[in-house]
Amino acid sequence: MGQLIAAYRHHPHHGVPISQETVGHWVNMSQGQISKIETRRPELHIARLAFWARLLGIPAHLLWFDLPITNGRDAASRTAPTATDRHTPIFPDGLASPPASTYGEDAAHDQEPSVRHRTENHARLGTPQTSARCALAPSQLPASNGGPVEEGDDLRRRALLATLITVVASPFSHVAATANPPANARVLAARVRRVRSAYQHSSYGQALQELPSILSDLANPALDKPVDRLAAEAYQVASGLLLKSDQPTLAAVAAERSIVAAQAHGSPIIIASSMRAVVHGLMAAGHFIQAANLASTAATQMMRDVGTPSDDEAAVYGALLLRGAVAAAHAEDRARAGVLLDEASATAERVGGGDGNANWTAFGPANVLAHRVAVAVELGDAGAAVDVASTINLRELAAPERRAVVLLDTARALTQWGKYERALDAIQAAERHAPEEVRSRRPAHSLINTLAQRAPAPVQRRARDYSCSIGIDS
Known part of the structure; x- marks a missing residue:
């Protein structure tokens, strides 16, 4: 080849x-x-x-x-929990398999038959990303909880990411509004909703595939003023995808474009939502104090602008406080993190109705607890993090991505605590809820590799087998 x-x-x-x-x-x-x-x-x-x-x-x-031939197995068979996962429950629902998704993710996966070479002078090799340990045939590897991994997925994701990078790196100028909306504005709105749903469901490949064309269409000068809100929302997703793809500089560019579009739209809630992307970018660049300051300032400014907040506005306010709390924890400011968490908790109680997904925040009491876990882990309070995690019902979290993140944070805490087997159980549970959050994200890979190197020998073997089954070199 x-x-x-x-x-x-x-x-x-x-x-x-x-x-x-x-x-x-x-x-x-x-x-x-x-x-x-x-x-x-x-x-x-x-x-x-x-x-x-x-x-x-x-x-x-x-x-x-x-x-490769297609093996059309349904999503339920890919996400069923194993006996190993059930044997050490961490959450009240026993790490149950995720509820039915509201996002239409394709459940079909390609099988990987052995190569039928017509020459006999080639030796068996691993892929550039995998070691000889992972060069075994799929039938020799334990199946991952999320189904078999197609080794071309990584290359496909790279190609899709390159397209998004090209769009975001291209010159950008804000488009003036016209008086009459074109017929396709409603279609664009539906496409933006779809890509935001894909992101929250950890379908990052799907979001990467659809987002570049959406961003290009939003630059059409014939579009009307509502495109400003759509552009702000689309660039929020772009920033998040770029951060998850380890592209912090371009993520900052996308966040800035989201702010430009949000300010053109003029709505305080849209501006505050875009500020969340900026805060994420500052954290990715290691500017934790500035990130905490911006989150607090943006939250306060939005509340000043709106007066009495609606539930959607309160959810964005609370989400900014949560992000600020995590930033403060990274800056080792325990007191400030606690104050922001407490204010977010009080806001969640005032909103009522449990955890929803107002303005795509997944904000509510369970999400506040999830961020308490993240803060405790970052501050080195592993025992406290696990204690808080044990009170969370994952089914109350609206977004599968959020369920996976809190499970991974719990796995980090359990690793700090030396509970390696339970940590691996939590990682596998995270993959069931949001496969791409584990399979394609560097922090998850690092956590699995830590278990493969530091855990007792039986857990090391499990971690290595699992990492191979999902296409990670340990």
């Missing part, structure tokens, strides 16, 4: 050869990585071969391997 990539780059059809840098940009790889693919020993992993075949447009009848 490396030889084919090189041949494609130098094909006379292009006029001049395509550089390795250009091909790398297509799939979010470096020039060095493309060079290694072209010069190293032949690739044998079916998903990678299939990915490159699709990218290069190679007809199936010219391939020297069988393309």
